[in-house]
Amino acid sequence: MTEFLQHLVNGISVGTIYALIALGYTMVYGVLKLINFAHGDVYMVGAFVGFYLANAMGVEENPTLAKAVIIFIGSMAICGVLGVLIERFAYRPLRQRPRLTSLITAIGVSLLLEFGFQLPSIPHLGIPFPPGPTPRFFPEIFTRVGWEPGGVHISNYDVVSFVLAVGLMLALQYIVYRTKFGTSMRAVSFDAQVAGLMGINVNRIISYTFVLGSSLAAAAALLFAGSRPRIDPLMGLSLGVKAFVAAVFGGIGNVPGAMVGGLALGLAEEYVSGYMVSSYRDGIAFALLILVLLIRPAGLFGTFRPEKV
Amino acid sequence: MGALRLFAQSIYPFVVGLVVLWMISSGLSGTWTIILIVAGINIILAVSLNVVNGFTGQFSIGHAGFMAVGAYTATKITMALRFVQISGLSENVSTQIFFFLALVAGMVVAGIAGLLVGAPSLRLRGDYLAIVTLGFNEIIRVIIENTAFLGQATGISGLPHLTNFVWVGMGVIATVLAAKRLAESTHGRALLAIREDEIAAEAMGVDTTSYKVRAFVIASAFAGLAGGLLVHLLQLCTPRSFTFIKSFEIVVMVVLGGMGSVTGSVLAAFILSLALEGLREVQEYRMVMYALLLIVLMLTRPTGLFGTREIWDVLPKLFRRRAQPAAGGTP
Numbered sequence: 001m002t003e004f005l006q007h008l009v010n011g012i013s014v015g016t017i018y019a020l021i022a023l024g025y026t027m028v029y030g031v032l033k034l035i036n037f038a039h040g041d042v043y044m045v046g047a048f049v050g051f052y053l054a055n056a057m058g059v060e061e062n063p064t065l066a067k068a069v070i071i072f073i074g075s076m077a078i079c080g081v082l083g084v085l086i087e088r089f090a091y092r093p094l095r096q097r098p099r100l101t102s103l104i105t106a107i108g109v110s111l112l113l114e115f116g117f118q119l120p121s122i123p124h125l126g127i128p129f130p131p132g133p134t135p136r137f138f139p140e141i142f143t144r145v146g147w148e149p150g151g152v153h154i155s156n157y158d159v160v161s162f163v164l165a166v167g168l169m170l171a172l173q174y175i176v177y178r179t180k181f182g183t184s185m186r187a188v189s190f191d192a193q194v195a196g197l198m199g200i201n202v203n204r205i206i207s208y209t210f211v212l213g214s215s216l217a218a219a220a221a222l223l224f225a226g227s228r229p230r231i232d233p234l235m236g237l238s239l240g241v242k243a244f245v246a247a248v249f250g251g252i253g254n255v256p257g258a259m260v261g262g263l264a265l266g267l268a269e270e271y272v273s274g275y276m277v278s279s280y281r282d283g284i285a286f287a288l289l290i291l292v293l294l295i296r297p298a299g300l301f302g303t304f305r306p307e308k309v
Numbered sequence: 310m311g312a313l314r315l316f317a318q319s320i321y322p323f324v325v326g327l328v329v330l331w332m333i334s335s336g337l338s339g340t341w342t343i344i345l346i347v348a349g350i351n352i353i354l355a356v357s358l359n360v361v362n363g364f365t366g367q368f369s370i371g372h373a374g375f376m377a378v379g380a381y382t383a384t385k386i387t388m389a390l391r392f393v394q395i396s397g398l399s400e401n402v403s404t405q406i407f408f409f410l411a412l413v414a415g416m417v418v419a420g421i422a423g424l425l426v427g428a429p430s431l432r433l434r435g436d437y438l439a440i441v442t443l444g445f446n447e448i449i450r451v452i453i454e455n456t457a458f459l460g461q462a463t464g465i466s467g468l469p470h471l472t473n474f475v476w477v478g479m480g481v482i483a484t485v486l487a488a489k490r491l492a493e494s495t496h497g498r499a500l501l502a503i504r505e506d507e508i509a510a511e512a513m514g515v516d517t518t519s520y521k522v523r524a525f526v527i528a529s530a531f532a533g534l535a536g537g538l539l540v541h542l543l544q545l546c547t548p549r550s551f552t553f554i555k556s557f558e559i560v561v562m563v564v565l566g567g568m569g570s571v572t573g574s575v576l577a578a579f580i581l582s583l584a585l586e587g588l589r590e591v592q593e594y595r596m597v598m599y600a601l602l603l604i605v606l607m608l609t610r611p612t613g614l615f616g617t618r619e620i621w622d623v624l625p626k627l628f629r630r631r632a633q634p635a636a637g638g639t640p
Contacts, residue, residue, distance in 0.1 A: 035436045035439065035440060090608075094608070097611065099436070100366060100368060101607050101611050104560075104611075105607040107370060107557075107603065108603030108607065109600070109604065111596060111600035112601065114596075115597045120593065241440060241444045244440050279455040280452065282451045283448050289441065289444060290426075290430075290441075293441070294429045
């Protein structure tokens with residue numbers, strides 16, 4: 001029973017992270033019908049921005065709440081800007097072209113971030129940027145405290161991560177379904193051309209969508225760095241694929257679906273690797289993806305709309 | 310009579326190729342042989358990926374995963390038959406026959422892997438295939454690294470050095486011919502129709518999913534062939550040779566050459582392979598340059614070098630005046 005509960009705690013803790021990243025995929029897919037391949041790498045950039053900020057402020061020696069807040073806001077803001085820049089310079093010029101073109105550009109941007117960050121550091125910059133291929137270790141943003149109620153290990157990192165992630169998802173839910181921006185976003189997702197005719201500034205809505213998705217990815221990176229502090233330029237690759245699986249599982253384009261999909265994937269990974277085969281942990285997401293595509297390609301909450309001319 | 314002529318027609322490029330390759334290989338220096346072998350393997354990879362990404366308009370970015378499947382299958386077979394000899398044949402001939410069998414087995418198993426990956430994901434639109442193949446590429450690495458039978462992360466070493474210029478050359482001929490003849494067949498027309506407009510193709514009675522899956526299986530099989538050739542060149546089979554980086558290299562070749570052009574893929578694979586040899590010092594910038602190349606190409610010239618044109622479409626036009634009397638013979 002203890003083991004079962006421990007897996008539950010770990011699964012939820014990882015699942016909320018997947019959900020946060022999956023939201024970025026699902027929102028961009030909703031408005032652009034494009035898989036933003038660079039999303040996993042925006043997540044990676046978020047982790048590194050947090051790493052640099054934490055080191056610059058000397059968090060390791062003297063962690064305070066104010067510093068943690070600055071790290072979060074700084075990292076989310078920079079990733080938001082990065083998301084907008086990627087959209088503006090790589091995706092927007094190609095919006096009217098065949099979708100394959102945008103897909104290839106997205107892959108190009110993803111590679112550029114992954115391998116740009118692996119280049120040797122620029123000298124005389126003060127900080128080791130780009131970080132290079134060797135992994136770095138994220139400092140602890142606040143002092144770790146652990147509890148063991150009934151033998152289940154829970155740290156304050158798990159609690160903070162869970163509370164923040166749920167808070168961000170609730171905020172997003174509010175933005176998407178209760179604000180004017182959210183209404184516009186859903187309108188663009190439904191039909192961009194008609195939304196434009198209705199006086200919605202489609203470009204601006206798409207930019208804001210990228211800000212939202214990218215900053216959520218940055219938040220996810222910082223929360224995840226608490227339990228897995230090893231960060232490297234290729235970390236976004238497998239996590240990006242997993243988050244995409246979560247988004248597809250919930251029904252891509254569907255905001256609540258991404259949250260459920262993330263949690264489901266986190267729990268599935270934790271239980272399957274805990275009780276059955278631990279060495280193939282990374283294969284579980286892939287198996288799940290194949291299953292979803294075979295049984296219900298539209299995902300849990302998606303509706304399958306056949307393409308028409 | 311007809312069947313015999315057909316057989317002769319399909320076999321003569323290989324016979325001529327064998328003789329020509331043999332002659333070239335005897336005149337090559339050691340360094341050049343290696344460079345050309347690597348270029349040849351890349352051509353096989355680029356041309357086969359072009360069948361999916363170019364002809365069919367789907368987008369696979371996990372070609373190296375299928376290479377790995379073919380490579381490990383071929384490795385296992387070669388290692389198992391290392392000390393076996395067919396009675397009545399000399400050792401050399403027997404080894405070559407076993408090598409051929411190993412390569413074919415690699416193709417078959419890689420094709421089956423292609424079926425397993427392609428069948429679920431190709432029912433949907435092209436961008437799903439991209440991320441599924443990327444995932445597959447990573448998963449195959451994880452599986453290999455965790456399986457003792459496949460040598461885990463260190464891989465399997467001690468393979469005999471069987472890949473030579475002639476074998477790779479024959480592989481290139483087979484791949485290019487297969488791609489060319491596929492493009493000119495009914496089957497190929499269906500693939501092109503899917504690329505141009507999937508909905509229209511479906512309305513015209515093309516079973517889109519089935520054709521997409523078949524194209525994907527063909528491409529995977531040839532990737533398996535390239536994998537088998539590569540490990541028998543390196544004499545070592547490790548998961549490091551088949552990472553997603555390798556997959557992206559192949560994608561860059563196809564995109565640079567022009568998606569849909571066999572000629573373009575061959576040329577781009579050849580040029581990039583030579584360029585890599587020349588740019589050894591700036592190795593760490595290679596992938597960044599590839600990434601920039603992809604983005605800039607898409608923004609400025611999405612058709613790549615050749616677009617969908619082929620050398621055998623362009624050449625007759627260049628020699629039209631000379632070719633006219635022959636062509637006008639049958640009114």
